[in-house]
Amino acid sequence: MPIRLALLLLCCSLPVGAQTSSLLPVPASLRPGTGRMVIDSTTNFAVTAFSDSRLEQALDRFRGRLARRIGQPVSRSVSRTATPRSIAIDVSGRGMAVQGVEEVERYTLAISPEGATLQAATVVGALRGLETLLQLVEGDGTTFSLPALSIADEPRFPWRGLLVDVSRHFMPVEQLKRTLDAMALVKLNVFHWHLSDDQGFRVESKRFPRLHELGSDGLYYTQDQVRDVVRYARDRGIRVVPEFDIPGHSTAWFVGYPQFSAQSPPIAIRREWGGADAIFDPTREATYVFLARFIAEMVPLFPDAYWHVGGDEVEGKHWNSVPRIVAWRKRHGFKDNEALQAHFNRRLSVILARHNKRMVGWDEILYPDLPKKTVVQSWRGTQYLANSAKQGFSALLSAPWYLDHIKPATDYYTVEPVPQFDELTPAQQELVLGGEAAIWAEFITAECADSRIWPRLGAVAERLWSPREVTDVADMYRRLEILTDRLEGMGLRVRSHSRRMLATIAPGLDVAPVESLFTAVQPPGFGQWSNGQGTNHFHPLARLVDAARPDPAGRWATERLVRRLALNASDAAARDTLLQLFEGWSLLLPRIERLATQSPTLAQALPVAKVLARTAVIGTEALGFLSAGRQPPADWAAASAQELQRYDEPQGTLRVAISSDVRKLLAMATGGAPAGRSP
Numbered sequence: 038m039p040i041r042l043a044l045l046l047l048c049c050s051l052p053v054g055a056q057t058s059s060l061l062p063v064p065a066s067l068r069p070g071t072g073r074m075v076i077d078s079t080t081n082f083a084v085t086a087f088s089d090s091r092l093e094q095a096l097d098r099f100r101g102r103l104a105r106r107i108g109q110p111v112s113r114s115v116s117r118t119a120t121p122r123s124i125a126i127d128v129s130g131r132g133m134a135v136q137g138v139e140e141v142e143r144y145t146l147a148i149s150p151e152g153a154t155l156q157a158a159t160v161v162g163a164l165r166g167l168e169t170l171l172q173l174v175e176g177d178g179t180t181f182s183l184p185a186l187s188i189a190d191e192p193r194f195p196w197r198g199l200l201v202d203v204s205r206h207f208m209p210v211e212q213l214k215r216t217l218d219a220m221a222l223v224k225l226n227v228f229h230w231h232l233s234d235d236q237g238f239r240v241e242s243k244r245f246p247r248l249h250e251l252g253s254d255g256l257y258y259t260q261d262q263v264r265d266v267v268r269y270a271r272d273r274g275i276r277v278v279p280e281f282d283i284p285g286h287s288t289a290w291f292v293g294y295p296q297f298s299a300q301s302p303p304i305a306i307r308r309e310w311g312g313a314d315a316i317f318d319p320t321r322e323a324t325y326v327f328l329a330r331f332i333a334e335m336v337p338l339f340p341d342a343y344w345h346v347g348g349d350e351v352e353g354k355h356w357n358s359v360p361r362i363v364a365w366r367k368r369h370g371f372k373d374n375e376a377l378q379a380h381f382n383r384r385l386s387v388i389l390a391r392h393n394k395r396m397v398g399w400d401e402i403l404y405p406d407l408p409k410k411t412v413v414q415s416w417r418g419t420q421y422l423a424n425s426a427k428q429g430f431s432a433l434l435s436a437p438w439y440l441d442h443i444k445p446a447t448d449y450y451t452v453e454p455v456p457q458f459d460e461l462t463p464a465q466q467e468l469v470l471g472g473e474a475a476i477w478a479e480f481i482t483a484e485c486a487d488s489r490i491w492p493r494l495g496a497v498a499e500r501l502w503s504p505r506e507v508t509d510v511a512d513m514y515r516r517l518e519i520l521t522d523r524l525e526g527m528g529l530r531v532r533s534h535s536r537r538m539l540a541t542i543a544p545g546l547d548v549a550p551v552e553s554l555f556t557a558v559q560p561p562g563f564g565q566w567s568n569g570q571g572t573n574h575f576h577p578l579a580r581l582v583d584a585a586r587p588d589p590a591g592r593w594a595t596e597r598l599v600r601r602l603a604l605n606a607s608d609a610a611a612r613d614t615l616l617q618l619f620e621g622w623s624l625l626l627p628r629i630e631r632l633a634t635q636s637p638t639l640a641q642a643l644p645v646a647k648v649l650a651r652t653a654v655i656g657t658e659a660l661g662f663l664s665a666g667r668q669p670p671a672d673w674a675a676a677s678a679q680e681l682q683r684y685d686e687p688q689g690t691l692r693v694a695i696s697s698d699v700r701k702l703l704a705m706a707t708g709g710a711p712a713g714r715s716p
């Protein structure tokens with residue numbers, strides 16, 4: 038990226054006078070103290086009460102990360118008593134043998150020039166506090182230090198998760214571990230492992246080996262790898278909730294075991310996205326015997342008290358097309374396929390109860406006579422969350438937090454997880470356990486996963502941890518930039534993903550113009566997928582869109598500057614910065630045109646580069662009218678608004694990220710309301 042554009046974007050993300058804190062999530066309470074505690078090679082460490090190997094390992098990792106943060110070796114010894122200028126960890130006990138929803142994650146931090154004490158009832162609480170301590174390290178010209186303060190922190194919700202879909206595209210163990218490290222950084226505590234779907238069955242089964250042998254293209258986790266991931270997560274205070282999605286989204290099961298499907302063999306792994314090919318036959322006793330034996334084999338791998346059965350998007354046509362199933366359903370008095378699925382779920386909940394597992398499923402499993410211990414995960418809308426709570430079920434929110442929908446971080450951040458529109462009693466509100474973001478992987482491979490998950494997941498993590506009143510979007514964006522740095526430092530490819538992928542796409546070419554383009558264009562959003570995507574399971578996903586990032590820096594920069602101008606149309610600094618950004622984006626076009634002659638993949642940038650240039654030109658003209666205080670000609674304004682509206686749509690496989698903000702600018706210049714909305 039040209040240095041000037043990078044600097045302009047940087048100055049937009051670091052507002053003058055912003056608080057210096059980089060904590061993410063913001064703690065429940067923080068009281069500043071006086072002075073600071075110097076951190077260097079002489080800083081001591083103490084574990085003054087309970088200790089176990091999990092805490093010892095966490096402290097080892099902490100010291101390693103601290104050493105790298107301050108660029109000096111740190112003390113190698115850990116004492117049993119606090120000493121002057123030590124970081125002392127005072128933990129009362131281990132916490133739950135298997136971490137659960139009830140785990141106490143509370144901690145306090147007291148930092149003064151004389152030393153720091155981290156107190157927690159459980160090891161998991163200490164893990165949360167250690168992450169906070171690392172984020173507090175700051176420096177001046179000569180020393181690193183922790184600011185004197187006291188923090189009393191605990192999460193707003195006990196269930197704060199991320200779903201990772203490893204079925205549509207397999208994610209290697211290393212990728213999952215990186216994700217877990219990053220989740221721990223922002224205090225997320227549930228890894229929801231979506232292990233089977235139409236496109237792949239991803240766990241080794243010794244009892245039913247054709248599941249992974251025929252249902253995975255050879256890309257599956259061995260049972261040892263599963264144990265390793267679960268242990269790795271536990272060491273970081275993260276629960277692992279497995280999901281084997283049934284009775285729909287289950288084509289991959291039937292490649293090896295077609296006898297449990299409503300459909301006849303042969304059944305192949307589904308290679309296209311969306312829609313199932315085959316679903317379970319809920320009318321045969323053999324189906325439940327099979328599932329019970331499968332679950333019994335898997336239970337020891339997944340110690341969590343919750344078990345996700347999926348249950349979403351069960352396509353009734355697959356039952357309706359089988360006369361035997363329709364006749365059985367009628368004979369047994371189930372009025373429709375929903376009732377038939379509820380029967381299937383009741384059978385599952387009995388199997389799971391034998392293993393002391395609580396059943397979790399998507400919206401569609403909600404049925405009045407399900408056991409009340411069932412948890413419903415809402416993906417279709419917040420109103421479904423309210424419906425579940427009103428019927429007495431614990432509920433998880435996911436609908437607004439699908440990261441693959443490529444919405445800006447603002448949208449993920451400004452969600453209120455407890456429905457306000459629909460009066461829930463305090464007891465019903467208590468049933469909202471929290472929520473999960475989700476990264477569905479139709480268009481996501483391990484190669485781009487970091488950049489599609491982060492830093493936006495940080496916005497969800499804060500919403501689920503921090504007090505409800507923490508809602509400053511500008512400050513969130515400021516801290517997401519810092520989070521991105523931290524994640525890059527840990528080895529995630531959040532920002533660096535684009536450069537790596539462009540190196541694959543165009544070795545030897547100067548792709549700086551494309552990197553600049555990526556500051557203002559992004560992958561299309563949900564619902565815009567079909568437009569130009571044309572991929573299936575065999576596609577390498579190495580198109581230009583796969584190198585682009587969601588919510589690019591130029592989008593927030595533009596929004597911020599337009600907001601400033603809305604408050605004060607004569608804010609010359611905001612106007613000039615915006616003009617420079619627009620100029621930078623419009624000048625990209627000839628450079629992109631040259632690159633486009635050297636690679637068909639780079640040529641994918643042409644349509645969006647043209648549209649970005651036009652958007653920037655309209656923005657520049659609107660700014661001209663605005664700063665001159667002159668009304669633009671009505672026909673020009675109307676034509677420009679219409680033109681910008683079209684630019685919300687993808688141009689090929691990419692779309693301009695700033696069109697709706699430039700439309701706002703245009704509306705300001707014409708003194709009216711913005712025309713239309715961005716998707």
Ligand code: ACM
Nearest residue numbers: 349350399416477
């Ligand atoms: C889902 O997105 N079908 C759970």
